[in-house]
Amino acid sequence: MNRAQSPLGQPLDRVDGPLKVRGQARYAAEFDVPGLLYGAVVSSAIARGRVLRIDSAATEALPGVHLVLSHLNRPPIASYDEPYEDADAAEGSPFRPLYNDRVLYSGQPLALVVAETQALARHAASLVHVEYAAESHQTDLQAVREQAHPAPAEVPPPRGDFEVAFNAAAHRVEGEYGTPVEHHNPMEPHASIVQYQPGGELLIHDKTQGVQNCQRYLEQVFGLQDRIRVLSPFVGGAFGSGLRPQYQLPLAVMAALALKASVRVELTRQQMFTFGYRPRSIQQLKLAADGEGRLQAVEHQAIGQTSRFEDFTEHEVEWSGMLYACDHVRLGYRLAPLDVYTPLDMRAPGATIGVYALECAMDELAHEVGIDPLELRLRNYSEINGNQGKRYSSKELRACYRQGAERFGWSRRPAQPRSLREGHELIGMGMATGVWEAMQMPASARACIDADGKLLVTSATADIGTGTYTAMTQIAADAMGLPMADVEFRLGDSSLPQAPLEGGSATVSSVGSAVQRACAGLRQKLLDAAQQSPASPFTGASPDAVEFIGGRMCLKATQHAVELKRIVEVSGALESEAHVEPGEQRQQWATATHSAVFVEVRVDEDLGTVNVSRVVSAIAAGRIVNPKTAGNQIVGGVVWGIGQALQEETLIDHRLGRYMNHNLAEYHIPVNADIPGIEVIFVEEHDSVVNELGSKGVGEIGIVGVAAAVANAIYNATGKRVRDLPITLDKLL
Structure with a gap:
């Protein structure tokens, strides 16, 4: 093999592909363990209150039921009464399953039934009767937005004088943008097998994005130093849902310790909606520009929801202070506690929703100024991160704009909305910029x-x-x-x-x-x-x-x-x-991946239905180790961005404080018929600062900006701005 034949940078097939297509890749719930018992979770039916009584007599009378575990009889736990956290914890007190009689959110695990088969465990769990003292609850962010408090996040300080610059500018736009709750919904539900071994050691199979994080968490909670090993060779999707240990893991450990037996706990699809999610957000954008479209002032204020026991934060507004050149910037981020579980990082957390609002506002500004949206972005191009005052180690975003626009045919885009149609379909084109951190x-x-x-x-x-x-x-x-x-x-x-x-x-x-x-x-x-x-x-x-x-x-x-x-x-x-x-040289530079997304939509003028007909995504992410797997990551992100724009939302009945579409039949995501050809361009970019490989990563950048490009294309097709996602036909009609 000569160096020209190096595998690095080649579009090679996945080395684990044969195992997966043959069904030989084992996932968390699929390991064969002798004498395995099965656990089923009993979930809360109210959003807030206390448990008065748990009646498990009918359950315990069933042959084959080994245990009904609740806060009344759980084994002693080393640190349940002391602060502890995991590597992805939010500020506050983490949720502790079966801690006491308090109900903090709808769907909270209140008991675990352990039986000899999975079917028996689920049936037995359905017979457990829980009596509550319900209390009034609040799950609507809109209703409490005025009571939100500053988020414990590192929001960049203001620079310049926003008010003066905004009021003096020739062109101004402002708007409020809303994004809904979304749940991760990976194909593989969360599951844990705790294999109890002689001497009390635990060998654990868990669905996780970090085996050592789970190990440290369990050692800390249960006081089992050097007695826990966690395995997770294959994960059937996660998107952030496996960053924190989910509650099935400590429940399975509790049961295994209580019974001195091996236990499997697997969540149902409905129970996959009872932990972290992408939080609902309300964002207000104000942009001002001079007569030539150069930004004079930017304000981005965001309110996100969180739980009452943790303050979940993400990087939601920072992008508006770094993506374009502007001397007068004011950013703000607040949180509203609700009777819900803590949100969780979800693919490109913060950027997915923050850049959506920014890029839609930029499109509105382009229309207000009367210039092409791509030209507006080029006029405000910046080689530095304005929040940090640092030059980028590499930034080939101009090449992304150029190559993406050429491949897409952006020059054929009509400037006037509703001016391109084919039969009963209105055709529109939109674009947006994407950005994500290049971390090590x-x-x-x-x-x-x-x-x-x-x-x-x-x-x-x-x-x-x-x-x-x-x-x-x-x-x-x-x-x-x-x-x-x-x-x-x-x-x-x-x-x-x-x-x-x-x-x-x-x-x-x-x-x-x-x-x-x-x-x-x-x-x-x-x-x-x-x-x-x-x-x-x-x-x-x-x-x-x-x-x-x-x-x-x-x-x-x-x-x-x-x-x-x-x-x-x-x-x-x-x-x-x-x-x-990370090397010291990184401290002198700003580092990021960038993208330019171009989208064409077709909107049925009579029905209001939207079909995305073409997408081109141009990515600058440093050295690409494998263009095939990297390209698949971008395609997956684009698909998700289309779903975010047009379909995806978790609906809650605020009277009950409960998610109502907690299944894959009613939680709408794109299927093959919804997705057009997606073309991915990797722009050549060299970076000797980010790391020795010169690679920035592509898992997150693929989704960023897609929803905004779709929304902007819909405006170009119809002349109607819809600022609340998803853009469903009722909003268009």
């Missing part, structure tokens, strides 16, 4: 090569469907000059080297950099081993004098080569572990 987190990896020349690389990261297995295999194969078939990457085991939560588009930049560094250490050990013999042609050679190609170590000057397995046959297996953290 501390991470470790271990690389080991054996006498067969096979490389094993390990890290306790996750693969939630993003292609982590494949990307890490490519990075390791490139670093060691090995064919992909000779490299194995293992993840999802809390006993492996430390890794951060898989989220925020930071896995490739974090874990990938650790993998690359571990392989560099292994190359040095191979060279050291080859130099042990005085007669070795590698004696005295520096690392720069050798290269690794096709499973061999080659001396560049003489072309002398030796197979790696020959070195290991003499030295024995060699391994190297590396830990990486």
